[in-house]
Amino acid sequence: MRVLRILLEKEFRQVFRNPAILRMMFMMPMVQLLIMPLAADYEVRNVRVCVVDFDHSSYSRRLVDKIGATDYFTLVDYTDSYDKGLSYVEHDEADLVLQIPASFERNLIREDKAGLFLALNAINGVKANLGGAYLRTVIGEFNQDIRLEWLQLPRTNPQPTIRISSINWFNPMMNYRFFMVPGILVILITMVGAFLSALNIVKEKEIGTIEQINVTPIRKYQFVLGKLIPFWVLGLFVLTFGLILSWLVYGIVPAGSLLTIYVFSAVYLLAVLGLGLLMSTLANTQQQAMLLSFFMMMLFILLGGLYTSIDSMPAWAQWFTKINPVSYFIEVMRMVVLKGSSLSDIKRHIGVVLIFAVALNGLAVWNYRKRS
Amino acid sequence: MNPKAISVEALTKRFGSFTAVDAITFDVAQGEIFGFLGANGAGKTTAMRMLCGLSFPTSGKATVAGFDLYKQAEKIKQRIGYMSQKFSLYEDLTVRENIRFYGGIYGLSDAAIKAKTQDMLTGLHMQSEANTLVRSLPLGWRQKLSFSVSLVHDPNIVFLDEPTGGVDPITRREFWMLIYEAAHRGTTVFVTTHYMDEAEYCNRVSIMVDGRVDALGSPQELKTRFSAEDMGEVFLKLARKAQRGDE
Incomplete structure (x- = not known):
């Protein structure tokens, strides 16, 4: 040795x-x-959203406020031209374009049904996917909120009764x-x-x-x-x-x-x-x-x-x-x-x-x- | 004990269709200084590498220090020293550390290494350089040190592959003094060189041409046989026949 x-x-x-x-x-x-x-870091934050609002109603504005209030989204612009929104995407200044149609509020109130249009910049697939999913969640919550307001004095809870609480093991x-x-x-x-x-x-x-x-x-x-x-x-x-x-x-x-x-x-x-x-x-x-x-x-x-x-x-x-x-x-x-x-x-x-x-x-x- | 230090019979090395060493046969006696001459590409280094156990022969027989080259290569290694063409001390170690390292892997004890280091430094007049990195020594000193290190374990035979290449005439002379000292102590010296004045210093010389040993004898014998003035002329007469070019 x-x-x-x-x-x-x-x-x-x-x-x-x-x-x-x-x-x-x-x-x-x-x-x-x-x-x-x-x-x-895979967490997607700062998804840049451009909102194209053809409705300019109080509901559309409430939706936009709600989106802007989360820390996942940054509002790039609030406009009424889809072309302008698309040009943001083209210049890589926005990841998502959310278009609110002209009759959004009227349809929502009269027909109980309204459509929204979402355009995603899929060059960064992960960001587009996750950003789109976040935005859908936010819109879903917005939907729940207004339903809740319309139902006055409910006898039973109008919200879905299954609630999920999760706990993150090992990395809380x-x-x-x-x-x-x-x-x-x-x-x-x-x-x-x-x-x-x-x-x-x-x-x-x-x-x-x-x-x-x-x-x-x-x-x-x-x-x-x-x-x-x-x-x-x-x-x-x-x-x-x-x-x-x-x-x-x-x-x-x-x-x-x-x-x-x-x-x-x-x-x-x-x-x-x-x-x-x-x-x-x-x-x-x-x-x-x-x-x-x-x-x-x-x-x-x-x-x-x-x-x-x-x-x-x-x-x-x-x-x-x-x-x-x-x-x-x-x-x-x-x-x-x-x-x-x-x-x-x-x-x-x-x-x-x-x-x-x-x-x-x-x-x-x-x-x-x-x-x- | 075999009085022959090295005995080679029809030793051959082929690389594919190229025969680098072509059935060479010779003996080297114990304590002899054996000059191994030949033009570049004649096969000297290949032959020497086989004898040191660095390269497998293709065919032929050989014993070195009384051991069979095929079966007892590791025993041979304990009894030989080798100084390659490439400088092979560690440049990022000091003189003392290099001696310690090579002495150590030949199994010398700490006390033996210490004594050896002292002898070597005194012999080479390098006491003041003991703790200098080898990197910063001049070439001639490095070559002398390298030779001494190859003798650290008192081998029976030492193989020197162009030890004086690029060295100035004064240092070359000093180097040959070291070779004589080693031979005087009974070490067999097997040396290749391109300097014909050095060939005159050898007891016997062999000249390789195109992988074969074309002449073998003492410098005096060879000069007489080829009716030449000096070894340079002998070499030229033989080497001109070579078919192989430079490496």
Whole structure:
């Protein structure tokens, strides 16, 4: 084990002498955790509405007031020309155009029935969908309100009698950041681990020192362990830094135990580093290693369930997430941080990721050739 | 013990249809300085890489330090030193750290490493540079250090691949003094070079042309055989026949 100690000594010296690695270890968590959760937010607010009112009645004005009173909508303009409304959409100044027909109030009172017209800017499909749905809810409420006024002194309650109250488990405030931040931590550790390890052995190939190592009686597993352990330590360090940041900035304190997070992360890092080392035994230049790991990371991250729910993926993509270590970690992080799951709840996840770790590192050792 | 440090018989390396090393046969005696000459692309580095266990031979037989090249490559590695064409110390480590690292992976104890470091620094007159990053040493110093590091574990044989390329004449002479010292202590030196004055320093010289060993003998013998004034002329007479161009 003396050889391993000598290898570790050398690797750590080199890491601490490389300002780029040290900078990356602090900058990446800060940038990713401070900027991404703020930007990657699916909640739709500030839907811009242009109202085209041909009626100018007291009811139409009440409806417009009600829409303007919610914080989801911003009233861009109140006009009586549909063309003008449409030109707002064309210049991307409005997301929705609500048209109130001329006989809105009369029809509503006389015929108990009135129509409204809604035009959605569907370039941003999510916003159009959600904005449209919000607006329908607001109009529905408006409808209830006026029905209530017209029925005088009701004997029975005219409102529908089924009322739904819901409670949001695990994230009571429905804070989107609580959902995103644990996932972003996973991305962070994955990127740091995979890139650092993928570049490392290749760098030795490029500068030629690997030849010098290969003429020594060093064992392959010793060499790979000597590369694995330093980056494993760095990965856990980045995790710690990330957890502290998310506590300080977002007040996120894992509901489960830190031990659970660290146990899983320790196993997970072995898998990611194994992948990085395997890629660096395949590549001959740092450029190749970089492209290869970038390609893999894109796949893993985009199909890992951070941005899109795995349940709504097509079957083949869901199958892919089963061999994607990132998806396991994201799930575990959310389980532990939000739900407070314990080690026994994530037994299966640990088992699967452990298999990845053994297989990938085994392949890396096997594929590392001292002799060509 | 086998009195022969290296014994090679019909050793061949093919890359696809290209035969880089074509059935070479020679022996190197213990303690000898063996010059391995040849034009660029003649196959010197490939042959040397096979003998160091960095590359699998396609066919042929070889023993290095008494061990079989095929079956006992890892045992060979404990007994050889290698200095490659590419500079292969870690530039972001200091002189002392490089010595410690290479000594350590050959299994030297801390005490042995300490003693070695002291010897080496004194021998190279580099005591004041012990804690300097290798990056900031001049090329000649690096090459001398690199040679000393390849001897850190007292190997029986040391393989040097163009160790003096790009080095000034004075440093080259100093470098050869180091080679003589090592040979004097009984280390076999297997060296490739393009400098014909260096070829004269060797006990025996082989000249490779197009993957084959075309001439083998002491510099004196070769000069007589090819009726040449110096090794440069011998080399030119042989190398002109080469079919292969530059690399």
